[in-house]
Each structure stands twice: as structure tokens, then as C-alpha cells.
Amino acid sequence: MTATIAFLGCGEMSEAIMAGLLDSGIPADRVLATVRSPERAALLARRYAVSLAASAEDSDANARAAARADVVVLGVKPDQIRGVAEEIAVSLRPDTVVVSVAGAIPLSTIEGALPAGQPVVRAMPNTPVRAGFGVTAVVGGAHASGETLQRVSALFATVGLVVEVGEDQIDAVGTVSGSGPAYVFYLAEAMAEAGKRLGLPADLARTLATHTVAGAGRLLDGDADPAALRRAVCSPNGSTERAIAAFEERGLRGVVAAGAAAAEARAKEITRQLAGDSARPEGDR
Numbered sequence: 001m002t003a004t005i006a007f008l009g010c011g012e013m014s015e016a017i018m019a020g021l022l023d024s025g026i027p028a029d030r031v032l033a034t035v036r037s038p039e040r041a042a043l044l045a046r047r048y049a050v051s052l053a054a055s056a057e058d059s060d061a062n063a064r065a066a067a068r069a070d071v072v073v074l075g076v077k078p079d080q081i082r083g084v085a086e087e088i089a090v091s092l093r094p095d096t097v098v099v100s101v102a103g104a105i106p107l108s109t110i111e112g113a114l115p116a117g118q119p120v121v122r123a124m125p126n127t128p129v130r131a132g133f134g135v136t137a138v139v140g141g142a143h144a145s146g147e148t149l150q151r152v153s154a155l156f157a158t159v160g161l162v163v164e165v166g167e168d169q170i171d172a173v174g175t176v177s178g179s180g181p182a183y184v185f186y187l188a189e190a191m192a193e194a195g196k197r198l199g200l201p202a203d204l205a206r207t208l209a210t211h212t213v214a215g216a217g218r219l220l221d222g223d224a225d226p227a228a229l230r231r232a233v234c235s236p237n238g239s240t241e242r243a244i245a246a247f248e249e250r251g252l253r254g255v256v257a258a259g260a261a262a263a264e265a266r267a268k269e270i271t272r273q274l275a276g277d278s279a280r281p282e283g284d285r
């Protein structure tokens with residue numbers, strides 16, 4: 001029987017997962033979603049035939065959705081994860097698996113807010129799940145059996161590739177695949193700007209850049225070697241070779257590495273900050 005999935009916090013990331021799952025054939029009557037504001041709930045209701053509720057006008061919305069679910073996806077921001085986990089704790093069935101997609105929040109924090117023994121899985125998806133081409137890294141918590149992890153992996157496998165990682169790898173994974181789509185979109189923006197600087201109309205430059213990045217993504221599908229694909233575009237002594245040489249000369253690889261390192265450092269900083277917050281009495285936060 002199809003599992004019932006509740007997305008508690010259905011913003012950019014959860015909506016992408018939900019849309020991908022619905023497109024893959026998961027029935028809408030098996031999907032519940034909560035958000036904070038009635039405006040966001042109304043917008044999602046126009047897009048999807050799933051059951052929706054807004055926590056700002058219905059304080060039991062998260063608990064009620066969690067009580068009906070076999071899989072609960074925590075899709076709120078990192079600083080709200082613990083609060084939502086505490087809110088739903090009494091409503092969960094013992095075999096309901098709680099999946100957190102939040103960066104920077106350790107499994108132990110979520111497990112600590114839930115009933116003893118509740119299975120928890122940490123996932124790091126990315127927004128291309130919306131199109132069925134996502135990458136999701138998963139790691140099971142102390143009470144997630146191999147079968148539970150398989151169940152969660154199978155769910156994410158309907159919207160892309162799934163890899164199992166160690167929790168110590170998840171911040172680094174997040175900087176490559178979680179944040180990665182933003183890097184690629186940024187490159188598309190930069191390519192469009194470059195075209196404009198060379199005199200192309202803005203619309204044309206943007207169309208060329210977006211279609212090129214999307215087309216290149218198609219070629220990269222699967223385990224294709226990006227270096228080999230790049231070399232196939234670089235005619236010996238041709239123009240592309242000069243572009244790549246200019247990128248190398250200006251240290252573009254180092255710039256990307258610095259961006260990824262900054263993202264990882266920020267994830268670790270959030271983990272430390274939130275661990276500090278939870279150690280302080282609530283009135284001091």
C-alpha cells in the first residue's frame with residue numbers, strides 16, 4: 001500500500017520533492033503538507049490536490065498531519081526543526097519514520113526531541129528532484145533499521161539518484177549537491193551577462209545561456225565524465241580552449257572550491273549556533 005507522506009514545512013525544498021513525487025505517480029490523497037502562512041497554503045492548494053493546512057491559523061496542523069503519516073518530512077528551516085519535532089512528538093506512531101531535509105541539524109538533535117526509539121533519517125536532497133533528476137544523500141539515525149532506510153531511499157529514488165553517506169559527510173555533500181544547483185544557475189546568469197557584454201540582446205543571451213546549461217545537463221546525465229565532455233567542445237587551438245585557459249588563469253576552480261568551503265563552514269556554524277541556543281534557557285534565546 002502507498003505510504004502517506006506529510007511535509008511539515010512545504011517551502012522551496014519540500015515543494016520540489018512533493019511535486020516530483022506527485023509527477024512520479026504518488027496519489028495526491030496520500031500527501032499532506034503544512035506551512036506557516038495561510039497565503040502559502042492557498043498558493044499550494046491552487047497547484048496541488050494534496051491536503052493542506054497552515055500552522056499560523058491552526059496550531060494543531062503539524063501534529064494532526066504527523067498522526068496520519070507513515071513518513072514525516074521535516075521541511076522547515078534548520079532553526080525550526082527542533083520545535084516542530086517537539087510539537088509532533090506525541091502524535092507519531094512508533095513506526096513512523098521522520099525524515100529531516102535540514103542542513104546542519106544532527107540526527108541526535110532530532111532524535112532527542114522525539115519519543116525514544118523513533119526512527120529518524122537525515123536526507124540532503126536538491127531541487128532537481130522536482131524534475132525527477134535530483135540527488136539525495138541519506139543517512140539513518142540510531143533507530144532507523146536497514147529496512148526503514150531502504151523505504152526512505154526508495155521514496156527519493158522515484159525522483160532521482162540516492163546515495164548513502166556517513167553523517168560526517170553530509171555538510172560536504174550539501175555543499176556539492178544540495179547547494180550545487182545554485183552554482184549552476186549562477187553560471188547560467190554569468191553566461192547570459194557575458195553574452196550581453198558582447199553585444200547580444202538580453203533576452204537572446206539569456207535564452208542561449210539557459211538552453212545551453214540545460215542541454216549540457218542532459219549530456220552529463222548518468223555518470224558521464226565532465227572533463228571528457230568539456231574536451232569534446234574544445235577544438236584544438238580553437239576559441240573554447242581560450243575561454244577555458246582564461247578561466248584557469250583566473251583560478252575559477254579555486255573560486256568554486258572557496259565557495260563550497262564557505263558553504264560548509266556556514267553549515268558547521270549553524271550547527272554550533274543552534275546547539276548553543278538549545279543549551280540556553282528559552283527566555284535567553
Ligand SMILES: NC(=O)C1=CN([C@@H]2O[C@H](COP(=O)(O)OP(=O)(O)OC[C@H]3O[C@@H](n4cnc5c(N)ncnc54)[C@H](OP(=O)(O)O)[C@@H]3O)[C@@H](O)[C@H]2O)C=CC1
Binds near residue numbers: 009034038062077101
Ligand atoms: N532549498 C534547497 O535547495 C534546500 C533546502 N534544504 C533544507 O530544506 C529546509 C527548508 O528550506 P527551504 O525549503 O529552502 O525553505 P523555505 O523557507 O522555502 O521553506 C520553509 C517552509 O516552512 C514553513 N514553515 C515555517 N514554520 C512552520 C511551522 N511552524 N509549521 C509548518 N510549516 C512552517 C514555511 O511556511 P511559509 O512559507 O508560510 O512561511 C515555508 O513554507 C531547510 O532546513 C534547508 O536546510 C536542503 C537541501 C536543499
Ligand SMILES: O=C(O)[C@@H]1CCC=N1
Binds near residue numbers: 174
Ligand atoms: O542554503 C541552504 O542552507 C540549504 C542547504 C543546502 C541547500 N540549501
